Amino acid sequence: MIKLAHGELIVLLLSISAMLIISRIFAELGKKLKLPVVMGELIVGIILGPTIFGMIYPETFNYMFPRTGNVPIAMDGIFSLSVIMLLFVAGMEVQLSLVLKQGKVAVYTSLFSMVIPFFTGFAVAWFFPEIFSISDEHGPKLLFSLFFGTALSISALPVIARILMDMNIFKTNVGMVIIASAMFNDLIGWLIFSFILSLTNTSSHNDGFGLWYTIAYILGFGLFMLTIGKKIIDKTLPWMQTKLSWPGGVLSISLGICLLSAAFTESIHIHAILGAFIAGIAIGDSVHLREQAREIIHQFVTNFFAPLFFVSIGLKVNFIENFDPMIVAIVLVLAFVGKVLGAFIGARIGGMNKNQALAVGFGMNARGAMEIILGTLALNAGLISKPIFVALVIMALVTSITSGPLIKRFLDRNMESK
Amino acid sequence: MDLSKLKKRPSYPFETIAVAVSFSSRCKFLLAEAKRICDACDSSLLLLHVGEKTSEKESNLDEMMDSVGINPKHCRIIWMEGEPVDTILRLCKLNIVDLLILGALEKENFLKFYIGSIARSISRKAKCSVLLLTSPNGVPQVFRKFVVNGVENPKTIHTINTSLYLAKKLRAKEIIIANELDLSGVAMTMADQSTAPESKEIIKGITEKSELNLQQVLEQCDTGNIKISDKILKGKQGYAISKYAKDKKVDLLIVNSPDTNLNLFDRIFAHDIEYVLADLPCNVLIVHSRV
Numbered sequence: 001m002i003k004l005a006h007g008e009l010i011v012l013l014l015s016i017s018a019m020l021i022i023s024r025i026f027a028e029l030g031k032k033l034k035l036p037v038v039m040g041e042l043i044v045g046i047i048l049g050p051t052i053f054g055m056i057y058p059e060t061f062n063y064m065f066p067r068t069g070n071v072p073i074a075m076d077g078i079f080s081l082s083v084i085m086l087l088f089v090a091g092m093e094v095q096l097s098l099v100l101k102q103g104k105v106a107v108y109t110s111l112f113s114m115v116i117p118f119f120t121g122f123a124v125a126w127f128f129p130e131i132f133s134i135s136d137e138h139g140p141k142l143l144f145s146l147f148f149g150t151a152l153s154i155s156a157l158p159v160i161a162r163i164l165m166d167m168n169i170f171k172t173n174v175g176m177v178i179i180a181s182a183m184f185n186d187l188i189g190w191l192i193f194s195f196i197l198s199l200t201n202t203s204s205h206n207d208g209f210g211l212w213y214t215i216a217y218i219l220g221f222g223l224f225m226l227t228i229g230k231k232i233i234d235k236t237l238p239w240m241q242t243k244l245s246w247p248g249g250v251l252s253i254s255l256g257i258c259l260l261s262a263a264f265t266e267s268i269h270i271h272a273i274l275g276a277f278i279a280g281i282a283i284g285d286s287v288h289l290r291e292q293a294r295e296i297i298h299q300f301v302t303n304f305f306a307p308l309f310f311v312s313i314g315l316k317v318n319f320i321e322n323f324d325p326m327i328v329a330i331v332l333v334l335a336f337v338g339k340v341l342g343a344f345i346g347a348r349i350g351g352m353n354k355n356q357a358l359a360v361g362f363g364m365n366a367r368g369a370m371e372i373i374l375g376t377l378a379l380n381a382g383l384i385s386k387p388i389f390v391a392l393v394i395m396a397l398v399t400s401i402t403s404g405p406l407i408k409r410f411l412d413r414n415m416e417s418k
Numbered sequence: 419m420d421l422s423k424l425k426k427r428p429s430y431p432f433e434t435i436a437v438a439v440s441f442s443s444r445c446k447f448l449l450a451e452a453k454r455i456c457d458a459c460d461s462s463l464l465l466l467h468v469g470e471k472t473s474e475k476e477s478n479l480d481e482m483m484d485s486v487g488i489n490p491k492h493c494r495i496i497w498m499e500g501e502p503v504d505t506i507l508r509l510c511k512l513n514i515v516d517l518l519i520l521g522a523l524e525k526e527n528f529l530k531f532y533i534g535s536i537a538r539s540i541s542r543k544a545k546c547s548v549l550l551l552t553s554p555n556g557v558p559q560v561f562r563k564f565v566v567n568g569v570e571n572p573k574t575i576h577t578i579n580t581s582l583y584l585a586k587k588l589r590a591k592e593i594i595i596a597n598e599l600d601l602s603g604v605a606m607t608m609a610d611q612s613t614a615p616e617s618k619e620i621i622k623g624i625t626e627k628s629e630l631n632l633q634q635v636l637e638q639c640d641t642g643n644i645k646i647s648d649k650i651l652k653g654k655q656g657y658a659i660s661k662y663a664k665d666k667k668v669d670l671l672i673v674n675s676p677d678t679n680l681n682l683f684d685r686i687f688a689h690d691i692e693y694v695l696a697d698l699p700c701n702v703l704i705v706h707s708r709v
Contacts (some may be wrong), residue, residue: 097687100689103677171624291652
């Protein structure tokens with residue numbers, strides 16, 4: 001069995017502690033400036049990574065974050081676990097019942113806010129692949145187009161929820177429509193993305209049944225977990241919460257179910273993230289899950305795994321070298337136009353007035369951490385290049401920062417017009 | 419079908435009360451309760467049976483009516499064949515029924531619940547108020563303590579007023595107006611950059627706003643001599659109030675009618691009234707306010 005050497009263990013522990021402590025300091029500084037926490041974590045990654053620290057002190061950088069030996073393997077394991085946990089908590093906040101409860105306005109908003117940016121992104125990538133240096137000779141154009149469409153169509157529920165909570169409109173009609181639509185977007189977006197990722201895995205489509213096998217497994221697994229699996233979890237949670245140690249018992253079992261589900265989807269050549277995400281929905285939607293347990297899981301994942309994951313992004317990518325202003329501009333324009341227009345049309349068809357619909361549009365536009373996770377997975381899978389990844393990260397940050405003020409602007413206009 | 423009389427018709431008084439007659443073992447007790455409520459509300463009684471009209475059934479019904487003191491001259495009986503749910507709903511509309519009384523099991527078996535039992539299907543679709551009686555057993559039901567939903571919804575004021583009307587007629591002693599606060603999204607938003615006092619402050623703010631809204635609604639109601647209290651319940655709407663009603667052993671839970679047409683998906687991804695219908699905590703009145 002391969003073991004970490006004495007020195008390697010010290011390096012691993014030092015690098016993790018540096019990531020956690022420095023990212024917390026930046027998160028607190030960012031909080032004073034009302035910036036998203038993820039932005040502080042990314043900046044720490046950029047500072048600690050090849051962009052700044054690696055450039056100024058290459059030897060110290062190579063000591064702290066070695067690229068050979070056992071430390072990178074251990075780190076990779078931690079980062080994989082981090083992304084699984086992040087998707088698990090993202091799933092825990094998806095309540096499909098809320099979409100049904102909000103009725104047609106949420107359904108139209110979520111459908112249009114997915115379909116329009118998806119086809120906008122797909123069409124641009126398909127018809128103008130040279131912009132992104134993609135061609136069938138050098139890369140799979142279809143997969144990239146599918147990914148690009150998906151990347152533009154997802155939303156970031158936690159960022160959106162935070163913005164709405166800060167603006168005190170979380171429980172209003174507009175707030176609930178945005179939340180419900182973002183939940184539905186998340187579900188469909190991650191299903192599609194898992195499908196794309198599984199297509200990149202050559203072993204899954206070596207035979208002619210690859211595509212149908214993947215679709216059938218994704219749908220079958222999703223349906224099973226969201227119906228029978230959810231029911232079983234719902235029935236056993238009260239027992240767990242009273243008979244097992246509290247809250248330790250519920251935490252162990254919940255996280256265990258998440259990993260089990262992730263292992264299952266990985267084993268059938270669908271990415272582990274889908275298993276974690278769907279397990280999160282099945283557990284989080286239960287009325288029996290106590291708020292304390294939910295809070296502990298959130299705190300643990302958001303304050304341990306999330307900083308490690310987001311800081312690690314800056315460690316892997318040189319943001320200055322890979323900054324391409326044209327790709328950034330195109331991605332930003334497409335992201336804003338597709339999402340805001342799509343959500344606006346959906347909300348209008350659903351019965352909202354112009355200003356409310358625009359507020360919903362800009363609310364749905366926040367991409368936040370979800371976009372960055374999606375981009376990182378795509379980068380790791382070889383679906384996108386580093387300049388496109390950098391553009392997606394910048395788009396995620398810009399849309400998250402601008403979302404709040406723009407919602408406020410149109411809600412204020414709505415109040416004035418009444 | 420002329421539905422103009424139904425539009426904007428207030429949810430109370432209960433001028434016409436209908437009972438679905440099924441000839442089950444509990445049917446006689448259901449009729450007894452219906453008669454008592456009719457007398458208290460000074461309503462006209464309508465008995466509905468979906469099925470073939472036979473002499474055996476007629477004599478059986480006469481016998482039951484006689485035993486519970488229903489005078490055939492003071493009630494109307496309608497016999498009609500057809501699909502039970504749609505037929506009863508149609509008859510209720512045609513006869514401008516204000517309250518439909520049904521017997522219902524506290525819990526249906528798994529398959530029946532998802533397919534949809536008659537009582538629950540009617541409860542989801544009815545365009546009039548529906549009273550589900552869970553345990554009519556010959557002993558007159560006591561309606562002393564009501565729990566009424568106080569959720570932020572235009573229908574709520576009508577539901578509370580209907581509850582007050584019924585409470586006065588049935589001489590109830592206590593009404594608890596419960597508002598449910600679903601705080602499940604708060605954990606997500608507070609996890610990364612809120613201090614403990616900030617999180618507490620946000621939850622306190624949401625709770626106080628909810629209490630204030632409830633107070634404003636109550637100020638518009640004529641409570642009379644009935645003791646009214648309010649309660650904030652933390653949990654999912656429908657589930658929290660249902661659990662509270664069960665724990666407090668109240669006599670009647672009163673909720674708004676559904677806002678949308680409910681289907682199988684609403685049972686799988688349950689919300690609001692579906693939690694109540696999945697496991698009736700006590701007798702349940704679903705107020706259809708026609709707003």
